[in-house]
Amino acid sequence: MTQFSEFADLCIKIENIPGSLEMTDVFSEFLKNVDDDELAVSCYMVMGEIFPAWTGKKLGLGPNLLYSALSKAAGISLDKIKTLLRETGDVGETTYRALSEDKKSQSTFSSFFEEENESDSGSKGKLSVRDVYDRLKEIADASGKGAQSQKIKSLQYLFSESTPVEAKYISRIALEELRIGIGEGIVRDSIAKAFDVPVSNVEFAFMVTNDLGEVAAAAKKGGIEAISHQHIQVNRPVKMMLAQVTNSIEAAFAELDEAAVEWKFDGARLQIHKTGDEIHLFTRRLEDVTNSLPDVVSYVADAVTAKDAVLDGEAVAIDENGHPRPFQDILRRFRRKYDVENTSRDIPIHVNLFDLLYADGESYIEKPLTERRKKLSGIVRPGAKGISVDDLTITKDPEAAAEIYQAALAAGHEGIMIKNPNSPYSPGKRGKNWLKKKPVMDTLDLVVIGGEWGSGKRKNKIGSYVLACYDNVKNVFLEIGRVGTGLSDELLDALTEQFSDLIEAENGVMLKIKPEVVFEVAFEEIQKSPNYPAGYALRFPRLVRVRDDKTVEEIDTIEKIERMYQGQNQKE
Numbered sequence: 258m259t260q261f262s263e264f265a266d267l268c269i270k271i272e273n274i275p276g277s278l279e280m281t282d283v284f285s286e287f288l289k290n291v292d293d294d295e296l297a298v299s300c301y302m303v304m305g306e307i308f309p310a311w312t313g314k315k316l317g318l319g320p321n322l323l324y325s326a327l328s329k330a331a332g333i334s335l336d337k338i339k340t341l342l343r344e345t346g347d348v349g350e351t352t353y354r355a356l357s358e359d360k361k362s363q364s365t366f367s368s369f370f371e372e373e374n375e376s377d378s379g380s381k382g383k384l385s386v387r388d389v390y391d392r393l394k395e396i397a398d399a400s401g402k403g404a405q406s407q408k409i410k411s412l413q414y415l416f417s418e419s420t421p422v423e424a425k426y427i428s429r430i431a432l433e434e435l436r437i438g439i440g441e442g443i444v445r446d447s448i449a450k451a452f453d454v455p456v457s458n459v460e461f462a463f464m465v466t467n468d469l470g471e472v473a474a475a476a477k478k479g480g481i482e483a484i485s486h487q488h489i490q491v492n493r494p495v496k497m498m499l500a501q502v503t504n505s506i507e508a509a510f511a512e513l514d515e516a517a518v519e520w521k522f523d524g525a526r527l528q529i530h531k532t533g534d535e536i537h538l539f540t541r542r543l544e545d546v547t548n549s550l551p552d553v554v555s556y557v558a559d560a561v562t563a564k565d566a567v568l569d570g571e572a573v574a575i576d577e578n579g580h581p582r583p584f585q586d587i588l589r590r591f592r593r594k595y596d597v598e599n600t601s602r603d604i605p606i607h608v609n610l611f612d613l614l615y616a617d618g619e620s621y622i623e624k625p626l627t628e629r630r631k632k633l634s635g636i637v638r639p640g641a642k643g644i645s646v647d648d649l650t651i652t653k654d655p656e657a658a659a660e661i662y663q664a665a666l667a668a669g670h671e672g673i674m675i676k677n678p679n680s681p682y683s684p685g686k687r688g689k690n691w692l693k694k695k696p697v698m699d700t701l702d703l704v705v706i707g708g709e710w711g712s713g714k715r716k717n718k719i720g721s722y723v724l725a726c727y728d729n730v731k732n733v734f735l736e737i738g739r740v741g742t743g744l745s746d747e748l749l750d751a752l753t754e755q756f757s758d759l760i761e762a763e764n765g766v767m768l769k770i771k772p773e774v775v776f777e778v779a780f781e782e783i784q785k786s787p788n789y790p791a792g793y794a795l796r797f798p799r800l801v802r803v804r805d806d807k808t809v810e811e812i813d814t815i816e817k818i819e820r821m822y823q824g825q826n827q828k829e
């Protein structure tokens with residue numbers, strides 16, 4: 258068993274290291290020494306997760322529940338916890354302080370000094386890494402009547418059995434806010450280093466399994482040989498391949514010579530897994546939305562002739578003429594948990610398939626696009642209801658692509674995709690093998706980190722939202738502005754509801770919100786601004802759409818905003 262105190266020490270060390278190479282050194286040492294039973298979970302937890310990415314499962318613990326547990330464990334009032342939150346602005350620090358005060362008040366004079374001397378990383382709690390993981394998993398699994406109090410009890414147990422420093426990290430993990438600067442790249446490199454396997458092999462195994470814990474376990478057990486045997490599996494979603502923007506069709510053809518051109522549909526990504534009669538549908542965030550889309554399940558059952566397959570496509574909400582409806586409509590379908598039948602009648606879907614990852618026992622991801630498409634067309638019945646393989650044109654002629662682009666826009670879609678016909682499918686990669694061309698509209702994907710209660714008629718609604726971009730060097734969110742004006746009452750109601758469980762702290766009318774929801778925001782211009790931590794502000798920002806299909810890891814970075822600012826000033 259590895260003590261959780263060792264994990265907390267690891268977090269402290271890593272937080273104080275600026276460079277990723279050193280982080281890799283430190284984490285790979287930890288991986289070498291951790292128990293087999295705790296190897297995989299250490300990989301998840303160091304990234305602030307409990308479950309491997311492919312499960313799409315989240316702990317889903319509201320901040321208020323955590324504060325209740327903390328208040329009970331520390332024996333101090335909820336009000337006091339909220340005051341601490343205002344002072345520290347951070348749930349980890351609040352936990353540390355709340356529990357330190359508790360320990361002080363309960364300790365005798367001499368034990369107080371013992372604790373002080375041993376403080377920070379020194380004093381040891383009673384928990385192992387596995388204990389913490391198991392309790393958090395229990396919290397995630399609790400459901401139904403009594404689940405709330407069960408969750409509070411489990412957290413309370415974790416807090417009371419750990420030192421303040423350990424509890425600080427437990428709180429951050431529980432709210433999915435660990436953010437010590439370790440992401441998938443560093444975990445991947447650490448596995449390679451710890452178990453002496455080339456990074457490229459670890460990378461490939463991760464792409465196909467979507468589970469760094471499992472890859473670490475395989476690497477430890479059987480090195481390169483074992484991880485080379487890992488393959489894509491039906492019913493385990495893999496990350497979707499993504500696209501880069503191209504400024505012009507000509508530029509794309511200059512890169513590619515010959516290109517595969519198809520419409521960029523305005524809908525939501527869907528990864529379809531079929532094993533015999535069992536069909537599962539996953540979103541871009543790898544959430545299982547099978548139950549919300551019974552119509553799509555029946556379309557797949559009817560159209561796909563392969564026994565087993567993993568297919569990639571875009572689900573589009575359509576009107577009675579087959580034209581695409583607004584993006585929010587397809588998201589309504591994806592989110593729907595009740596009254597699914599009626600909603601599917603009101604908002605029909607058409608699925609446009611454009612790729613194939615696996616069919617009848619064979620992985621296709623390493624094969625060229627043309628071969629994948631050939632097989633895809635061979636396993637989907639033409640003329641089937643609600644689902645089709647999209648049209649793909651292979652051409653060397655930018656003019657032909659321009660015509661397809663115009664046709665796509667005329668049909669109400671976003672533009673075109675220009676793909677490298679010889680390229681493999683690279684899960685989770687955004688590279689030059691897929692380029693997208695759509696009309697220029699400057700938007701940014703930003704995360705909501707705060708808000709403000711409205712006044713007057715909007716008293717009980719969150720009336721404006723504080724937005725942040727991501728600083729991927731310092732690993733922090735940077736506030737860049739707000740949106741509020743122009744939002745309808747109906748939308749504000751829906752948003753207030755969506756954010757109600759994400760409120761971490763309140764100060765007067767101001768709210769601190771757990772960074773989870775992504776807004777796509779349009780604006781007139783990016784300006785330099787000393788008023789915001791990002792150093793930039795958006796002129797006339799307005800909400801285009803809530804990007805429920807994107808995770809907070811996918812928001813735009815300060816680097817990109819700097820580049821956009823410079824590009825914008827060059828144009829003038």
Ligand SMILES: Nc1ncnc2c1ncn2[C@@H]1O[C@H](COP(=O)(O)OP(=O)(O)OP(=O)(O)O)[C@@H](O)[C@H]1O
Nearest residue numbers: 499500501519520521522523525526571611674693
């Ligand atoms: N024919 C197609 N091939 C691939 N992706 C397509 C196609 N049609 C629509 N798409 C959608 O376009 C997305 C690829 O663009 P990108 O990787 O930039 O995602 P994005 O960041 O969501 O971009 P955007 O905001 O432009 O949709 C895919 O995730 C998919 O949902």
